[in-house]
Amino acid sequence: MNRSLFYRSLAIFSPFILISMILWLGPAEAGAQTALKTAIIDSQKAFDRSAEGRKAVALLQEKEDEIKAAIKEREQEINSLRNKLDSQRLTLNQEALSQLQLEIDIKEAEKNKYEQDSSAEFNQFKTRLIKKIRDDLLAIVEGLVKERDYELVFDLSSSGLIYFQPALDITEEVIKRYDEAASRR
Numbered sequence: 488m489n490r491s492l493f494y495r496s497l498a499i500f501s502p503f504i505l506i507s508m509i510l511w512l513g514p515a516e517a518g519a520q521t522a523l524k525t526a527i528i529d530s531q532k533a534f535d536r537s538a539e540g541r542k543a544v545a546l547l548q549e550k551e552d553e554i555k556a557a558i559k560e561r562e563q564e565i566n567s568l569r570n571k572l573d574s575q576r577l578t579l580n581q582e583a584l585s586q587l588q589l590e591i592d593i594k595e596a597e598k599n600k601y602e603q604d605s606s607a608e609f610n611q612f613k614t615r616l617i618k619k620i621r622d623d624l625l626a627i628v629e630g631l632v633k634e635r636d637y638e639l640v641f642d643l644s645s646s647g648l649i650y651f652q653p654a655l656d657i658t659e660e661v662i663k664r665y666d667e668a669a670s671r672r
Contacts, residue, residue: 524636527655529643533624534617538666543616550612554605561598565591627664631657 534540568591576584628640640657641648 523638525639525641525655526631526635526637526657527641527643527648527651528628528661529656529658530621530624531644533658533661533665534620537620537624537662537669539620539623539669543620547609547613547616550609554609557605558598558602561594561601565594565598568594623668624661624665627661627668628657630664631660 535544568587572584572587572591575587579587631637632640641651643651643656643658
């Protein structure tokens with residue numbers, strides 16, 4: 488069997504295999520069937536609807552807008568220099584033209600470097616911010632697991648679940664507890 492096909496098949500069927508194994512490996516007692524205490528969380532929904540998640544999205548948008556404004560300012564400066572070069576092309580000597588072109592090239596290089604650096608910095612900032620919120624949400628989920636003795640908690644955002652009983656969804660409880668914990672800080 489082709490390895491690529493094998494791994495794709497495994498990726499597609501792994502959630503079904505996992506659920507089947509969990510059901511099959513249930514209690515070892517002969518004939519005894521006990522339901523696993525299960526919960527569902529939609530971590531993306533919890534992130535999006537929590538107060539801290541909304542703050543993070545607003546902060547990221549603000550930072551992105553600052554970067555865009557700085558890039559636009561640099562572009563305007565470059566365009567101004569280009570217009571100056573075009574309008575004075577016939578009146579400036581070759582040395583002055585070369586100097587102006589060099590200044591344009593330097594400004595473009597600086598703008599490109601700024602774009603790359605700010606993009607990398609923004610992505611790192613975004614990753615740290617999201618990780619902190621996800622870790623905080625996970626701590627809330629872990630508290631609920633201990634409090635309610637859940638044996639399994641599935642994340643609806645990444646599990647591939649097709650159906651679940653709405654009563655198993657603890658997302659709203661997690662959001663509520665997370666917002667309460669965040670407001671106490």
